[in-house]
Amino acid sequence: MPRGRFAAEQVDGRPVRRAASGTEDRRDQILRAAADVICERGFADTRIAQIADRVGVSGATIIYHFSTLDHLLVEALKHAEEQFYASAEQVVADGATPEERLRRLVEWVFSTEHDNRRLWALWLDTWSQATRHEEVAATRAAQDERWRGMIADIVRELPLEPGDVERFAVGFGAFLDGLTIQVALDDPSMTPGFACELALSYAKAALGR
Numbered sequence: 001m002p003r004g005r006f007a008a009e010q011v012d013g014r015p016v017r018r019a020a021s022g023t024e025d026r027r028d029q030i031l032r033a034a035a036d037v038i039c040e041r042g043f044a045d046t047r048i049a050q051i052a053d054r055v056g057v058s059g060a061t062i063i064y065h066f067s068t069l070d071h072l073l074v075e076a077l078k079h080a081e082e083q084f085y086a087s088a089e090q091v092v093a094d095g096a097t098p099e100e101r102l103r104r105l106v107e108w109v110f111s112t113e114h115d116n117r118r119l120w121a122l123w124l125d126t127w128s129q130a131t132r133h134e135e136v137a138a139t140r141a142a143q144d145e146r147w148r149g150m151i152a153d154i155v156r157e158l159p160l161e162p163g164d165v166e167r168f169a170v171g172f173g174a175f176l177d178g179l180t181i182q183v184a185l186d187d188p189s190m191t192p193g194f195a196c197e198l199a200l201s202y203a204k205a206a207l208g209r
Contacts, residue, residue, distance in 0.1 A: 026055075026057075026061075026065070027065050028079070029055050030051065030055055030057070030061075030062060030065055030066070030072070031072075031075060031076045031079040031080075032076075032079070033051050033054035033055045034046070034051045034072055034073060034075075034076035035076045035077075035079065035080045035118065035122060036054065036118075037050050037051050037054060038073065038076060038077075038121070038122060038125055039118050039121040039122065042125060043073060043125035043126075043128070043129045043136075044129070046069070046073060047069070048062050048063070048069050048072070051072070070133065070135060070136075071135070073136075074135050074136060074139050076122075077122050077125075077126055077136075077139055077143075078139065080118070080119050080122050081119070081143060081146070083119075084116070084119050085146070085150070087108075088105060088108065088109075088150065089150075091104050091105065091108045092104055092105050092150075092154060098154055098155055098156075098157045098158050099158075101154045102151075102154050102155065102203055103200060105150075105151075105154065106176070106196055106199045106200055106203070107196055109176065109180070109196075109199075110179075110183065110192040110193070110195050110196040110199070111192070112192055117184060120180055120181075120183075120184040121184065123143070123177075123180070124181065124184060126139060126140050126143065127140060144173070147173050147177075148166075148169040148170055148173045149169070151168070151169040151172055151173055152165050152166060152168075152169035155168055155169070155207065158207065160207075168206055168207065171206065172199075172202065172203060172206065175199065175202050176199055179195040179198060179199060180195075182195070183195050
């Protein structure tokens with residue numbers, strides 16, 4: 001039975017989903033539209049009017065929910081991240097061993113059966129803007145911390161020293177990021193399948209198993 005971060009909210013032993021309010025629905029619509037526009041135009045060239053047109057609301061409605069464009073763009077990045085981790089954690093939870101969970105994560109990241117490119121485009125914009133925007137920099141740092149934490153949680157059950165767990169999480173996370181960039185940019189030498197193969201080889205060598 002999934003526990004902790006993988007557990008669904010339950011009532012009388014049955015999983016339940018809280019109904020979203022109209023305000024939450026509108027907010028989610030705006031965040032999804034903002035993410036789409038960022039992917040199409042880039043962080044720096046995204047404007048409130050473009051997002052408002054995409055959702056079918058006024059610019060004033062956007063400001064009401066998010067105050068500033070910078071805040072909206074950062075929240076859109078966070079929203080896309082939440083969707084990524086919700087799916088990733090479900091995939092990982094189905095693995096019976098740490099090795100299988102790590103393999104499932106890597107295969108899912110580079111799978112061609114679903115499209116992570118939208119999130120990858122947002123990540124690229126986050127990294128490029130982090131040196132110029134304080135709030136984006138803080139979001140980028142939180143993204144990296146969460147990514148490394150997920151990897152560390154997977155391998156923590158292996159017979160490793162605590163320092164080796166964190167060392168692997170930082171190194172493997174950075175390695176996956178590098179592969180992701182090349183796949184996202186359609187590098188002809190780095191197909192999703194080859195990236196997956198390289199990542200799994202790295203993990204096997206680094207973990208000694």
